Amino acid sequence: MQIERITTAQAFDALEADWRALENLSTRNSLFLGWDWQRLWWAYYGDGRQLQILVARLDGRVQGILPLYVETHRVARIIRVRKLRPIGSGGDTAPDDLGMVFSPEHEHALAAGFIGYITQHLPGWQVFDLVDLPADTALAAGWTEAAVNAPGLIERTQTKRITYGDLPNDWELYRQGLSRDRRQALARYRRKFEQLPGARCHQVLRTEDIDPAFDRLAALHRMRWQGRTDELSFTSKQYLGFHRSVMHALHAAGHLRLFALKCGGGTIAMLYGFRRGDTFFHFQGGFDPAHAALSPGQVLMAYAIEQAIAEGCTVFDTLKGDYGHKRHFFQQTRQTIDIRVYRPGWVHLLYRIKRWRDARRSLPA
Numbered sequence: 508m509q510i511e512r513i514t515t516a517q518a519f520d521a522l523e524a525d526w527r528a529l530e531n532l533s534t535r536n537s538l539f540l541g542w543d544w545q546r547l548w549w550a551y552y553g554d555g556r557q558l559q560i561l562v563a564r565l566d567g568r569v570q571g572i573l574p575l576y577v578e579t580h581r582v583a584r585i586i587r588v589r590k591l592r593p594i595g596s597g598g599d600t601a602p603d604d605l606g607m608v609f610s611p612e613h614e615h616a617l618a619a620g621f622i623g624y625i626t627q628h629l630p631g632w633q634v635f636d637l638v639d640l641p642a643d644t645a646l647a648a649g650w651t652e653a654a655v656n657a658p659g660l661i662e663r664t665q666t667k668r669i670t671y672g673d674l675p676n677d678w679e680l681y682r683q684g685l686s687r688d689r690r691q692a693l694a695r696y697r698r699k700f701e702q703l704p705g706a707r708c709h710q711v712l713r714t715e716d717i718d719p720a721f722d723r724l725a726a727l728h729r730m731r732w733q734g735r736t737d738e739l740s741f742t743s744k745q746y747l748g749f750h751r752s753v754m755h756a757l758h759a760a761g762h763l764r765l766f767a768l769k770c771g772g773g774t775i776a777m778l779y780g781f782r783r784g785d786t787f788f789h790f791q792g793g794f795d796p797a798h799a800a801l802s803p804g805q806v807l808m809a810y811a812i813e814q815a816i817a818e819g820c821t822v823f824d825t826l827k828g829d830y831g832h833k834r835h836f837f838q839q840t841r842q843t844i845d846i847r848v849y850r851p852g853w854v855h856l857l858y859r860i861k862r863w864r865d866a867r868r869s870l871p872a
Contacts, residue, residue, distance in 0.1 A: 508620045512629070513560035519549065522562065525569040526608065533611045534784030537604035537641075543756035544602070545574050545594050551749040552598040557631075559591065561624060563617050570610040571617035577632055582861065588854055591625070591632035596639065599746050603669065603827050603843060605639045606646045618645035622653055626848070634858070635848040639667070639827070642842040650846045660855065665845040671824040672837030678813045689835060693809050696802040703770040703801075708810040711765040717758060720765055721751050724777040728793030731804075740791060757781060766814070768794070768807045776803035778811050786822040787815035808836060 513519055523542055530536045538544065549558070556576045563571040574594040579587050593605040609617050625635065640647050654661035675681050682690055700706050711720045725741035732740075741747060757763040762783060768776035776794035780787060789811065794803040815823055825833045827843075849855035 508616065509564045510620060510624045510628075511562045511564070513562060514558045516549070516553075516558070519546065519558060519560060522560070522569075522572070525562075526572060529569060529572060529608050529610060533609075534786070535611065535644075536608050537606070538757075538762065538781055538783040538788065539595055539602035539604055540574070540606065540608045543760065544753060547749055547752050547756060548595050548600065549576075551745045551752075552600070556597075559629065559631075560594070561621055561629075563620055565613060565616075570613045571607055571621070572609075573607040573621045580634075582857060586857065588857075589631060589633050591629070591635040593637060593639075596636070599740070599743050600749065601827060603639050604641050606637075606641065606644055614645045615649075618649040621646070622649045626653070633850050633852070633854040635846075636664075637846045637848070638665075639843045640846060642666070642844050647844060647846070650848070659859075660849045660851065662847050663844055664847045667827060667843045667845075668829045668840050669824065669826060669843065670829060670833040670837050671822060671839050671841060673839065674812070674816050674821050674823055676816065676819075678816050681812065681816060685836075693805065696806050697809065700768075700770065700801050700803070700806050705772055706770040708807065709767045709769055710814065711763075711767060714755070714758060717754050717763075717765070718751065720767060720774075720777070721754055723767070723774050724765075724779055724791070724793060726793075727774070727777050727795060728791060730795055731793040754779075764811070764814075766807060766811055768803050768810070775801070776807045778807050780811065782815075782818070782820065785820050786824055787811070787818075787820045789823070789825045804832065805835065808832075812836065 513522065523546070526542045526545075530541045553576070556578045559575040559577055561573040561575065562569055563573075575591055576594055577589055577591050578597065580590045582588050595602045595605055607617060607621060637650065650661060651663075675684070682693070685693070711717060725747060728741045741750070754763055754765065762781045764780040764782050764787065766778045766780075767774045775798045776792070778789065778792040780789045782788070789808070792804065792807070794807070812823055823837065825837065829840075849858065
């Protein structure tokens with residue numbers, strides 16, 4: 508195996524054909540690791556960060572890509588630490604299922620090769636934060652195994668639970684799988700909505716409709732969550748530019764799923780998702796609180812699930828955030844994990860002291 512390190516945008520662009528070919532080898536290659544998402548993220552968030560993309564070749568062919576970057580991070584507002592991170596993490600975006608893009612037949616060999624290269628040969632980093640890594644991947648298993656031989660230097664820092672559900676091949680079968688109370692509530696919400704003038708669920712399909720739909724989605728999301736969370740999306744110039752561009756790219760590739768709930772001549776709720784293989788991913792949404800009595804979020808979610816079943820999807824994944832409203836529709840869960848790797852030295856010692864102090868402060872008085 509030969510591993511090459513890519514450090515310039517020009518060399519990044521030269522990877523496109525190999526990257527796209529690799530991501531299409533398996534649906535286990537996350538949409539968030541696809542060329543469109545990764546390259547656009549770097550275009551909007553790459554300033555002040557240094558590319559460190561690792562490309563693995565076997566017999567001269569690209570078989571794996573681990574997209575990383577290095578940035579300077581401040582600890583305690585004073586000490587500068589160089590962190591290695593996955594492209595897509597950081598900034599104000601929150602993708603899931605990061606890690607490597609890989610040829611499935613070489614997954615374990617690629618994971619071992621990348622881990623060895625990072626720990627032994629990759630220069631310029633002091634802490635590696637590998638976030639949102641699916642727990643069932645070879646990369647997760649490899650780092651877990653490596654931690655046995657490097658106690659204190661490699662650790663799991665967080666586990667995140669993601670709600671999803673296996674879909675039947677018929678909407679009525681899905682409904683019958685819900686509790687009686689949930690089934691009756693959804694029927695009541697939908698009936699109440701559909702009695703309104705002009706009530707309909709609309710899927711945005713035309714390229715020329717994407718920009719106005721995006722603007723409405725951003726406005727509805729802010730209306731729904733303003734004052735309810737400290738991590739409000741659709742606010743920064745980078746976030747807005749990135750997701751507008753991603754929508755267009757994924758629409759061109761056939762992956763975008765954008766729905767609008769309309770009544771009375773206006774759009775009162777929107778749902779932003781993707782389809783990858785046989786899985787529908789729910790990413791973001793929002794609704795006008797003035798119409799909260801209609802439960803527009805739940806009505807639109809039900810329409811999206813019905814459409815996913817009609818398309819032949821077998822899984823509906825609600826992605827990060829273990830929120831109660833997701834449990835109204837699905838009960839199955841999967842996990843992603845965060846792994847932190849330290850270079851031996853004073854930075855590792857600094858973090859150990861910080862963890863000890865934080866633990867002391869959390870003790871009851």
